[in-house]
Amino acid sequence: xxxxxxxxxxxxxxxxxxxxxxxxxxxxxxxxxxxxxxxxxxxxxxxxxxxxxxxxxxxxxxxxxxxxxxxxxxxxxxxxxxxxxxxxxxxxxxxxxxxxxxxxxxxxxxxxxxxxxxxxxxxxxxxxxxxxxxxxxxxxxxxxxxxxxxxxxxxxxxxxxxxxxxxxxxxxxxxxxxxxxxxxxxxxxxxxxxxxxxxxxxxxxxxxxxxxxxxxxxxxxxxxxxxxxxxxxxxxxxxxxxxxxxxxxxxxxxxxxxx
Numbered sequence: 001x002x003x004x005x006x007x008x009x010x011x012x013x014x015x016x017x018x019x020x021x022x023x024x025x026x027x028x029x030x031x032x033x034x035x036x037x038x039x040x041x042x043x044x045x046x047x048x049x050x051x052x053x054x055x056x057x058x059x060x061x062x063x064x065x066x067x068x069x070x071x072x073x074x075x076x077x078x079x080x081x082x083x084x085x086x087x088x089x090x091x092x093x094x095x096x097x098x099x100x101x102x103x104x105x106x107x108x109x110x111x112x113x114x115x116x117x118x119x120x121x122x123x124x125x126x127x128x129x130x131x132x133x134x135x136x137x138x139x140x141x142x143x144x145x146x147x148x149x150x151x152x153x154x155x156x157x158x159x160x161x162x163x164x165x166x167x168x169x170x171x172x173x174x175x176x177x178x179x180x181x182x183x184x185x186x187x188x189x190x191x192x193x194x195x196x197x198x199x200x201x202x203x204x205x206x207x208x209x210x211x212x213x214x215x216x217x218x219x220x221x222x223x224x225x226x227x228x229x230x231x232x233x234x235x236x237x238x239x240x241x242x243x244x245x246x247x248x249x250x251x252x253x254x255x256x257x258x259x
Contacts, residue, residue: 057147058197134171144169
């Protein structure tokens with residue numbers, strides 16, 4: 001339907017009432033904001049089987065600037081009843097999660113990047129919506145990350161392990177429904193959690209993890225992400241550094257948690 005995103009949501013809702021499994025595809029800023037009323041009223045309220053698959057998530061639009069960087073999208077979608085919120089860490093993860101979305105009844109939002117990201121998973125790796133993947137084992141610190149910043153989390157964990165800080169890494173590819181069992185296990189077996197996301201730390205992965213931690217007695221959590229501000233134009237790696245979404249920041253927060 002071109003740039004008529006609100007119409008697109010209505011068309012998708014209509015198709016879902018006829019037994020189809022419609023996929024909406026647009027930029028994350030438009031998929032989560034321009035048609036939010038239609039998603040809420042026409043898709044989530046009647047709990048229709050519509051899948052919203054959005055590219056250009058987070059800071060990955062880079063030089064397109066703050067207007068096109070969807071850094072609030074997963075948080076917005078997380079507040080809607082019946083909505084699942086998903087982001088794969090690489091191509092193979094995303095491919096499998098899209099297939100899972102198609103098989104799982106009800107509204108779902110999956111976020112993509114703009115450019116390619118490093119490969120992490122083999123093509124035969126299996127995924128279940130709502131179940132985190134453990135990529136590194138560890139007993140001191142847990143890093144929980146989602147999406148395009150997963151490689152930063154893995155590289156930070158490797159450096160921490162080299163200096164004697166045993167670091168667990170979880171790929172929380174589904175932030176709604178969040179895998180509370182994996183979080184509670186991390187709380188029981190490690191001394192602190194660091195969340196890493198290419199998203200506003202308000203209402204994203206970090207908030208979801210903190211909610212679980214607070215509801216189960218409290219636990220030290222440091223959130224790494226975009227701190228309640230808009231993006232700006234610039235190379236992707238430069239923008240990550242501007243927002244302190246870096247390996248060095250993860251290592252610094254891990255050391256603080258162990259003091």
